Amino acid sequence: MDKKEFSVLIKYCFLKGKNTVEVQTWLNAEFADTASGKSTIKDGYAKFRRDEMSTEDGECSGRPKEVIAKT
Numbered sequence: 261m262d263k264k265e266f267s268v269l270i271k272y273c274f275l276k277g278k279n280t281v282e283v284q285t286w287l288n289a290e291f292a293d294t295a296s297g298k299s300t301i302k303d304g305y306a307k308f309r310r311d312e313m314s315t316e317d318g319e320c321s322g323r324p325k326e327v328i329a330k331t
Contacts, residue, residue: 265298267315270304280305 266287273283280301287295
């Protein structure tokens, strides 16, 4: 599963009233090889508590996606 799909699952659990430990236990049981880490779940819950309900990644400053090599 990709990051977006895990964000949707974390949001679902948040809306169902599950706590972060329950979410992590469930994700580890269902998706043992690819489950999100504890910090990802906590970050998602913090975002949802701030009423930022989008599961999309926001824009961020910094390095561009493509790097132009100098020759």
